[in-house]
Amino acid sequence: MRALGSSDLLFIIMAARWTLLLSLVAFIGGSIGGVLVALARTSEFKWLRLAATGYIKLFQGTPLLMQLFLAFFVPGLFGWSVDPWTAAALGLSLHASAFLGEIWRGSIEVVPRGQWEAATALGLRFWPKMALVIAPQAIKLAIPPTIGFLVQLIKGTSLASIIGFVELTRAAQVINNATFRPFTIFALVALVYYVICRPLSAYSKRMEQKLLVAAR
Amino acid sequence: MPDGWHVSEKAHDGRFRLGRPRQAGRMNYEFDFADVFAAWPELLQGLVNTLVLSALAMAIGMVLSIAGALGKTSGPKWLRWIIDEYIELIRNTPFLIQIFVIYFGLPATGLRMSSDAAALLALVVNVVAYGIEIIRAGIESIQKGQIEAGKALGLRPLQIFRLIILKPAIQAIYPSLTSQFILLMLNTSVCSAIAASELTAVAGDIQSRTFRSFEVYFVVTCMYLALSVFFWTVFAAIERTFLRKAPSR
Numbered sequence: 001m002r003a004l005g006s007s008d009l010l011f012i013i014m015a016a017r018w019t020l021l022l023s024l025v026a027f028i029g030g031s032i033g034g035v036l037v038a039l040a041r042t043s044e045f046k047w048l049r050l051a052a053t054g055y056i057k058l059f060q061g062t063p064l065l066m067q068l069f070l071a072f073f074v075p076g077l078f079g080w081s082v083d084p085w086t087a088a089a090l091g092l093s094l095h096a097s098a099f100l101g102e103i104w105r106g107s108i109e110v111v112p113r114g115q116w117e118a119a120t121a122l123g124l125r126f127w128p129k130m131a132l133v134i135a136p137q138a139i140k141l142a143i144p145p146t147i148g149f150l151v152q153l154i155k156g157t158s159l160a161s162i163i164g165f166v167e168l169t170r171a172a173q174v175i176n177n178a179t180f181r182p183f184t185i186f187a188l189v190a191l192v193y194y195v196i197c198r199p200l201s202a203y204s205k206r207m208e209q210k211l212l213v214a215a216r
Numbered sequence: 217m218p219d220g221w222h223v224s225e226k227a228h229d230g231r232f233r234l235g236r237p238r239q240a241g242r243m244n245y246e247f248d249f250a251d252v253f254a255a256w257p258e259l260l261q262g263l264v265n266t267l268v269l270s271a272l273a274m275a276i277g278m279v280l281s282i283a284g285a286l287g288k289t290s291g292p293k294w295l296r297w298i299i300d301e302y303i304e305l306i307r308n309t310p311f312l313i314q315i316f317v318i319y320f321g322l323p324a325t326g327l328r329m330s331s332d333a334a335a336l337l338a339l340v341v342n343v344v345a346y347g348i349e350i351i352r353a354g355i356e357s358i359q360k361g362q363i364e365a366g367k368a369l370g371l372r373p374l375q376i377f378r379l380i381i382l383k384p385a386i387q388a389i390y391p392s393l394t395s396q397f398i399l400l401m402l403n404t405s406v407c408s409a410i411a412a413s414e415l416t417a418v419a420g421d422i423q424s425r426t427f428r429s430f431e432v433y434f435v436v437t438c439m440y441l442a443l444s445v446f447f448w449t450v451f452a453a454i455e456r457t458f459l460r461k462a463p464s465r
Contacts, residue, residue, distance in 0.1 A: 061398075061444030063405035065416060066437040073430040077245040151308065158310035162409060169312060182320035190309045190317060197308035 004179040009188065015171030016192050022167060023154045025089045030096020030153070037101025042108050052101065059098035065159050067091050072163050088160035092153065099149050107142035108134060141211065147204035151197045158193070168192060251426040252435050255418075262418030263439055269332075269414055270401040273339035277400075278393075280340065281347025288348060289355055299348065306345035311406050314338050319410045335404070335412035343400050350392045357388035387459050394451040398444055405440070415439060 040052035059067065071091030075082045082090070111134050119133040161170035172189040176182050252259075288299045306314065318341070319334035329337070358381050366376040408416035419436040423429045 057445075058441065061402075061441045061448075062437050063402040063416070063440055065405045065408070066433060066440060069433040070430075070437060073433060077430060079244075155308075155310040158312045159406065161312070169310070169316075172316075176320070181324075182316065183322070183324040186313055186316045186321050190305075190313045193309045193313060194305065198304060201304070201308055 002179055004175070004181045004184065008175045008179060012168065012171050012175055012185065012188060013192060015166065015168045016196070018165070018167040018171075019154065019157050019169075019193075020196070022085075022088055022092065022157045022160060022165070023150070026092035026096050026153055026157070027150060029089065029093025030100050033093060033097025034100030034104055037097055038104035038108060041101060041105040056098045056102050059095055060102075064091075064095055064156050065162060067095050068159055068163050084160065084163050084165035087163055088157070088165045092156060092160070095156070096149070096153055099152070100146065103145045103149060104138070104142055106145075107138040110141055111137045144204045144208035144211065147200050147207070151200050151204070154197055154200075155193065245430075247431065248428060249431050249435070251428050252422060252431045255422045255426075258418050258422065259415070259435070259439065262413070262415035262436075263443070265413050266401065266404050266415040267443075269336060269339065269404050269407070269412070270397070273336055273343060273404075274397050274400055276336075277340045277343035277347050278351075280344045281351045284344060284348035285351035285355055288352055303345045303348060306342055311338070311342055311403055312409060314342055315407065315410055331407075331410045331412045334410055335407035335414070338407070339400060339404065342403070343396065346396055346399075350389050350396060353392070354385040354389035357385055359384075383459075387461060390451075390455060390459055394447070398447055401443060401447070402440065 037052050037055060040048045041056070043049055043052075068088060068091040071094065072082065072084070072087035075087070075090075115133055115137065116129070119129040124132065157167055158169040160167055161173065164170070166174070168189055172185050176185045179185070284299055287295050291299070315334065315338040318338045319329075319331060322329070322334075362380050362384075363376055366380045371379070404412075404414050405416040407414055408420055411417055415436055419432050423432040426432070
């Protein structure tokens with residue numbers, strides 16, 4: 001055992017960049033998947049709607065930790081050995097796709113029916129209708145819950161430490177194993193997460209209140 | 217490294233392989249569920265432990281949430297501030313870190329507890345931060361005017377409480393309360409990180425013994441999904457039977 005030095009604390013704080021990078025990658029991956037899930041969920045084809053619903057339920061009904069384990073082990077069945085970074089990015093992206101898909105479906109469906117009909121009456125096809133009429137209205141509504149989910153996702157990256165990806169939480173464990181100052185170290189890590197997540201939560205809450213006022 | 221860490225050491229540096237080396241992209245993995253199914257008594261015990269842990273945490277958490285919600289709606293200003301900051305602190309930090317602070321951090325301050333007790337405490341601490349806001353929404357859904365109307369109609373105090381206060385409040389919070397319970401139940405899997413005795417920790421034990429990683433986690437994931445589907449169905453049935461709202465005019 002050795003003493004906890006300032007370089008150790010710096011090592012932990014610097015590991016936050018891996019947390020942020022993993023969150024960013026998962027958020028981008030989840031956004032792409034989320035758009036597909038939301039479109040499938042609101043599709044006119046029944047089988048597509050059912051498939052999307054099943055996908056969402058699958059991810060809402062199982063622990064994120066299990067999803068990460070399977071993201072780690074399933075590629076191995078096909079002979080691809082993945083490193084913890086790839087597994088975490090893959091697992092979190094699939095997870096985020098389901099949740100963002102469900103959030104965005106809600107936002108799409110809240111856009112009044114008349115807007116769809118008006119856009120159709122103007123002769124707009126599916127993509128122009130979505131991009132020019134529905135999306136601009138849906139996005140405004142989607143921002144607060146999307147940022148709220150981003151906070152969940154950032155917190156969720158801590159579970160990547162369990163499959164061996166060295167981010168904030170894992171870095172803290174490594175340092176703790178060498179210095180054994182668990183209270184100081186994990187309190188510091190909690191603070192780092194808090195500093196990242198609190199402004200996002202506050203922003204999400206403020207935007208939500210703004211929309212509520214606007215809706216009145 | 218804390219015990220209960222269940223991906224094998226080989227997995228940690230990313231060199232884990234399942235079976236013999238083979239051509240990438242071709243599935244020639246031989247599934248073998250025999251070892252996993254042979255461990256069914258352990259899995260069942262893990263499932264029961266997960267349910268007990270979830271139910272205990274939810275029950276204790278709700279009692280504390282009611283106290284917190286009352287403090288937030290009618291407490292002094294400093295108390296409301298403390299409750300607000302508590303909610304923000306818990307909501308903006310990962311559950312895994314909360315467990316680590318409680319299980320590894322608190323002993324440094326003289327408070328030592330078993331991994332199961334730490335898991336329960338962490339789950340309660342976590343769920344209260346969400347429960348307070350849910351209960352508060354229930355309290356705020358009660359309408360004073362309706363209580364007065366009930367009195368004017370000559371309802372007895374117990375009838376007023378049951379029909380005008382309790383039922384609408386439960387109707388208002390039921391959906392968020394039940395989904396919070398399912399979230400809590402899924403969250404218990406994180407408690408395996410401190411080797412609390414629940415389903416995911418059992419999975420870790422089995423996989424470190426049999427090396428059937430995929431099979432173990434696949435079966436256990438299915439078990440969690442079955443629990444979620446079960447609760448979704450039961451909660452929806454209860455809502456349909458007992459909490460049907462009067463048709464609004």
